[in-house]
Amino acid sequence: MANSIIAKVVSLRLVPVAVLTQPSRTTTTKHYNPKYKKMRAQKYMKFELPDFSENAQDMSQEKMRQKMKERGLIPPRPWMERAFYISATGGTFEPYVPPEGDGKASLVSTSRAKQAVQHLEKKSKSMMAIRKIKSFEEDFDSKEFVEQAQKIYIKAHKSLIDNDKHTLRQYVTEKAYPEFRHNSYGKTTRWEFLESLEPPRIVHARCTDVVSKENIFGQVTVRFHTKQRLSVYDRFGRLIHGSEILAKDVLEYVVFEKHLSNLYGTWRVHDKIIPDWAPPKEPSKLTRTREAKAPVETAVVEKEESKNTPAVADK
Secondary structure (H helix, E strand, O other): OHHHHHHHHHHHHHOOHHHHOOOOOOOOOOOOOOOOHHHHHOOOOOOOOOOOOOOHHHOOHHHHHHHHHHHOOOOOOOOOOOOOOOOOOOOOOOOOOOOOOOOOOOOOOHHHHHHHHHHHHHHHHHHHHHHHHHHHOOOOOHHHHHHHHHHHHHHHHHHHHOOOHHHHHHHEOOOOHHHHHOOOOOOEEEEEEEEEEEEEEEEEEEEEEOOOOOOEEEEEEEEEEEEEEEEEEOOOOOEEEEOOOOOEEEEEEEEEEEEOOOOOOOOEEEEEEOOOOOOOOOOOOOOOOOOOOOOOOOOOOOOOOOOOOOOOOOO
8 A cells, every 4th residue: 555655656756747737828819808809800901011122213103103092192292381370470560669758758849749740640550550450350449458458468577477488478479489588597587567657558550461461460559658666686596687675667669469360369469669769778786897997107218329339249
């Protein structure tokens, strides 16, 4: 009995391990659920692959055209076409010329009187442009637009201070966006709109077509005379411009533009007109000027050379 048990144990040691273990499926080609097997097989489409070894230069034009028709390809064109969308113009057409000394000078001055007469002559063009705008925008009203323009102006500056690039693009055109963002990196800006010293008004309006006569843009210049507070700090927290306490009177001529032909076009800040008579910008408080040194007067000593005495060699 003991000998038979020992013989069985020895025989089990000689059997390979693969036979002792339970059989298990290792292939992953079959789905675990055989249901809808035929439908799953129909999802794969068989199509002919192109022959990449064939040379297109050796084929005739008719053969090449036949091959492209079989594959559903469009023949190449000798020119390149790229679709582009013009959402804003590149500048201000017929910019408004502000009267000299606006907001400060009196109406009695001769230069101011001449500019007032010229403004009356150009007013007819502005009225025609506003009539053109009303043909695209029936609800356009000058008084309501002025209030809307002031809100757009305030929201554009607030989004710039908050560094909200996506909101800024909604209130600023593609031409004005880099001008808004210029020289604002690495700085902290605090801006506050206090009040309007004079109600804003439309001083200029123009319409023009771009590329085609149906693609029309409208520009309206609004005069703002407001009181604002501005302070700019550099990346180290030093005040470089303005003040958080003092408020200043600001006179601005802001150009608003809209793509009139676009059904979903909106009015946005496009440009700012700076007159020639405007005072220069104040330099930053960190700017220093080097004092010019007075020229040092040097006395010129004239040497009297005796032409009659010959040169004597050193002994």
